[in-house]
Amino acid sequence: MDAYERGSTGPGGRYGPDRAEEPRGTQGDGEAAAPSAPAAERNAESAEGASVPSPRSEAAPRPETGPHPEPAPRPEPAPHPEPAPHPEAAPHPEPAPHPEPAPHPEAAPDAEVGSAPAPRSGVSPEQGASGRAAPGQDTATPSGLAALSLPYQIGAALALAVVAVAACVHLGMVFLYVAPSNTVTKQHGKAVDEWIYPEFEQNWKLFAPNPLQQNIGVQVRAEIRTADGGYRTTNWFDLSAEDGRAIDGNPLPSHTQQNELRRAFDFYSSTHDGENRSTGLRGALAEQYLRRIVVLRLGRDDAAGRGGVLQRVQIRVRTTNVPSPEWSEENVSTAPEYRLLPWWTVPDGEARGGVR
Known part of the structure; x- marks a missing residue:
């Protein structure tokens, strides 16, 4: 009941702030009903401090009652901190005027909001942010023969x-x-x-015949003009044996030591018959090639001696068959066979050291 009474006698009540509470009637022996002390104090506090009308009271103009202390400003709630952007969330750039805008899927997270996305590599400005060519535009660049x-x-x-x-x-x-x-x-x-010939010569066959089963040795002797004007003939120099001794014990023998002399004689024998007659246009070339090699080898061996000059050379080829293995029934002769080539005159340019 006190609450309703305060509402009626308060500043916003039905009786107003200046209207005293009317006696509620007599009880008992006619004693007037007076508000209790606590109720009076609460009414006074309501009259001095209440500034907001009661929601249940009707709106009424509040009379001026004198200066009241302004209430302390209510502290505004602290603004909620904006959530930090997700480290992997890319800012949404402004859509391009293209009907189908598509942001770059790999935009950097620290890009400013509202900034235009950087064009991708290989996308022309006419293609827009979507990476598609404008209608009617050919983006294929011709290459190769098509560019000509x-x-x-x-x-x-x-x-x-x-x-x-x-x-x-x-x-x-x-x-x-x-x-x-x-x-x-x-x-x-x-x-x-x-x-x-001569640029594309091949030294192999598609279907190779029986492998070589012979030992071929090239030997040479020379006719020397001595310093006193006389002539002498040297003994046979086994050039193939010299190459064999140079190769033995050498883990990396020279191709020249292995093949030069052998290939030169193979070249000669393929262009000459058994009577040492040329069988083609390359016969003279093969003869000159073989002669120059043996003259060069004699010069290294100092066959002419002091003051001597080479005048002529003669080549002899010694061929020996390789013995058959013990399990083979083939019988071959191991006796050496010789092929003697004619004497060849040595030109002055070669005889005096022109071939090196």
Whole structure:
């Protein structure tokens, strides 16, 4: 009941702040009802400090009652700190005017909000942020033959065709050269040799015959003109044996020591018959090549001696068959066979040290 009474007598009550509470009637012996002391104190506090009308009271203008101490300002609640951006969340850039905007999927997280995304590599400004070409625009860059004009394309195609045909012809000639003797090589062997020699000479065969089972030694002797004007003939120098001694015990022998003399004689024997007569245009070249090698080797051995000059040289080839193994029934002769070549005159340029 006190609460309702305060509401009626308070500043915003039905009776107003200046209207005293009317007696509520007599009880008992006619004693007037007076507000109790606690109720009076509460009413006084309500009259002095209340500034907000009661929600249940009707709106009424509040009379001026004199200066009241302004209430302390209510502290505003601290603003909530903005959540830090997610380290992996990319800021959404402003959409481009393209009908299908698409932000860069790998935009840096520290990019400023509202800044235009940097164009990606290989995307032209006309393509926009979406990376798509504008309608009607061809983004494919021609390369290779397509980048050339029509006349140059025709010329390049013709050049490639010529190269392809030449490569096929060369491979065919090499195949016929290394293949065993057949009808084509018998009829067109000269054309094949002209194509192969001398730049494309091959030292192998497609179907190799029996391996070499002979020991071939090249020997040479020379006719020397001495310092007093006389002539003398040297003994036989076994040049193949010298190469063998140089190779024995050498883990990395020279290709010259292994192949120079042997290849020179193979070249000579392939261009000459058993009577040492040339069988082709390369016979003179093979003879000159072999002669220069033996003259060079005699010069290294100082075969002419002090004051002597080489005048002529003669080559002898010693061939010995390799003995058959014990389990083989093949019987071969191991007696050496000699092939004696004619005397060759040494030109002055070669005789006086012109060949080195």
